[in-house]
Amino acid sequence: MRFKTLRDLPREELFAPGHRMCAGCGAAIAMRWVTKVLGPNAIVANATGCVEVTTTPYPETAWMHPYIHVAFENAAAVASGIEAAVKALRRKGRWTAGDTKVVVIAGDGGTYDIGLQSLSGMLERRHDVLYILYDNEAYMNTGIQRSGSTPKFAWTTTTPVGAAARGKVQWKKDIMGIVMAHRVPYAATASISHVLDLANKVKTAAEVRGPTFLHIFAPCVPGWRYPENKTVEVARLAVETGYFPLYEWDHGKLRLNPPSNNHLDKSKRRPLREFLNVQGRFNHLTEEEVAELERELDSYWQYLSKLASISS
């Protein structure tokens, strides 16, 4: 059963208040919806990062799920072990908690960069694990350093804007492409601004057997330099400008979801600068640099369009 309206969404809260996430944190919104939709019969393996440090200040915890954090780069490996344990113990009659879902929660540093190897191993071995990436496009926990997910030209503390370099030099890595190349049964993008879409994707990804992946766009107030009451608006603009398309890779088929399904036609997308202009990290951009980002976005949409038509 899909969630059709906000009223259909689970009422039970499984992510406790009192955590130490920033006011307006996009990842906090993501965690609340993810845990609600998962329901109580799940185990969470968390990579080191913003969510980990802010939700488990000993002796407190925000987690009402069984939760484990081991290190930065190995959440997918830890989850592989948990999934294998559940499988073995169930077979031997010693797992009595029923149909437990194993879920990874990791940021972009722990996924695009240091955790890429263990993620690839987990996907390749076909563990029944849902991997949730909350993407705030830099190492925010350590104080806004660039990651493989940081977009080109973005200011971070390790890509400062100066005479010789103007923010990040390289493009953002296509993590969905990497995941899809592992021929996973289900992978999807979602944004905290489109809650029903996000909730349905968590549900689908948790139900599909085998390795599944969810890429959740989660704006960061201090890292992106915008006012804390604008998080959902920034996320919405990312979708509506086509910067962060919403789509599903469902058993080998690419399906664009509303509103991104209209965005193959460029005229239906809001201008990219509306997304860029609300964030301090892009304050320094010249007209030429904005134009370069727009050209790259167009070519990304052409790639998505080809992928959608080839796979349909």
Add this chain to the structure above:
Amino acid sequence: MREALTSNYAAAYAVKAADVDVIAVYPITPQTTIVEKLSEFVSSGELDAELIHTESEHSALSAVLGAAAAGARVFTATSSQGLALAYEVLHIASAMRMPIVMATPARALSAPINIHNDYSDVMNMRDTGWVIYIASSAQEVYDTVIQGYRVAEGVNLPVAVAYDGFLMSHTLEPVELNDEGEVAKFLPRAARPHVLDPRRPVTFGPLVSPDWYYEFKYQQVTAMNEAREWVVKTDVEYGQWFGRSYGLVEGYLLEDADYVVVTYGGAAYGNARAAADLARERGVAAGVLRIRLYRPFPTGEVVKALSGVKTFAVLDRAIMFGSPAEGPLYKDVVLAMYLHGVDKPSLNVIHGIGQRAMYVRDIYKVFQALREGPGRGVMYMGVRP
């Protein structure tokens, strides 16, 4: 049942007897034949376990950590570079009090790359909070892996069973295998108080401030002391069940010995015993002390064994560069003696590095050196100057 087995196969047979639930593996020489054998056991259905073919040793140890947290009995094995890669997780596994058992056929560390034996890999993990055994025969490897599960699950600490790479890992010896039904009774599945269970959620691995960190670490200190008692108790009970036990240290001709070589592992112990025999034939009161439990260190047993001797030498197969004396075991032995107010002249012998051949005559020369003068310092044997 008696079989001709390498130490690696002996470890695999022990894992099968322990009815392990989850095994994570990654190939590295000289460990690989353990996981090959385990793969055969799983493929044939002789062992009902989930085998995870991870993409690195870091992930292998991480995976068994996750599986142990979920309540499974787990096993992994690695050597040398693999152990070094997993170094980060070694600390976390012990601090999170995970009952993991790992076999570690010891191998030299790069560079230059060398697949052969010394103990530089194992010695690097000596302060990571793991219980560390160093076995000296395939039989002892088999027995110690089984004992290791009882210790690990009793005190909630990870256990490493080390032994000589190649010299033992690939050498056939006769091994008496236990009845697996009896092993199952020796290793009952006890319900652990804290596991990942959706009905009783707990948070593992939280962020801890300076207000709490020290207390966590001090609990590990306490746990290591408890581990020593678990090792003793388990070894005694294992002896009652299966007729073999080893103690924390093992002595050879120690009773009346004036000159003693202290060492660990298979080749060094075997050759040292042969050298002691040779020395005895020539009228020298030689003896050998083998350290079986390396962490927690059997301080009392070592001091007791060495208090009556004239001088002793510690034969190390690893180098701590820049240390006052470069042998890691030597440092432990001398400190143990000092803490008990015993000051004796002693030598540190470094040999067998990268599996440089250690001959009986070399160790015989050590006995001679001990006899000739109350030397102190480090003796590098078998190396071209």
